[in-house]
Amino acid sequence: MYNFDFVKPSTVEEAVAALADDEAQPLSGGQTLIPTMKQRLNAPETLVSLLGIEALKGVTVGGDRVTIGAATTHATVAREVAEAYPALAALAGNIGDPAVRNRGTIGGSLANNDPAACYPAAALASGATVVTNRREIPADEYFEGMFATALEEGEIITRVTFPIPEAAAYVKFEQPASRFALAGVFVAKFAGGVRVAITGASEEGVFRWSEAEEALSGNFSAGAVSALSLDADGMMADLHGSAEYRAHLAKVLTGRAVTAAG
Known part of the structure; x- marks a missing residue:
């Protein structure tokens, strides 16, 4: 590690002001940032901690939605949304290990x-809708590729609102x-149709599988996706699995997620 300044504001406004410095970087749970700093892959001169901001x-x-503050830990999400949105709670409760779940945050x-x-x-x-100190960003517009989002300089996630599916x-x-996840699939069935999102498989990051959504909107069963296939082009390939393996795995997990949801 190396020397750096540490700032812990108590309001979003104070955090935004501290981040006006080009060499400052926001710190939430730190489960990604701190390891990269230890490896000298990231070297901010100032860390602006968001964990002192209770409003986050x-x-x-409320009603058909769950709203989660950006600085809420995975463990808290797993515990407090278990009744309202069990699938989201189960996801949060299976991230990393207990140390990660009690430190890492949804906003981070x-x-x-x-x-x-x-x-x-x-x-x-x-x-979902990602709410920042400036605006509201629909999830379909928020994710822009591997490690890339619609967030702009000085923009901080304040909360995330999730519609609760059927x-x-x-x-x-x-x-x-x-x-x-070597591959992970989240399936959500709403009155207006089904949404399927896949993580861990694509070089572009998380994405929606539109063919599966169309099939499942007409027939919400694992059999509806059995004849489908994902193109391996653009899928990640490494020592853990080839692009073809990940494409096939994502399809299999989609069927399993539908069965679990049903």
């Missing part, structure tokens, strides 16, 4: 947008050491 924490359930995960992270699949499949499930095939 907590879960609110969505801001980082790791291509194998779980929350992006939940947000995209749910049709039925939903998240199934992932884990890389055993990291518990990131």
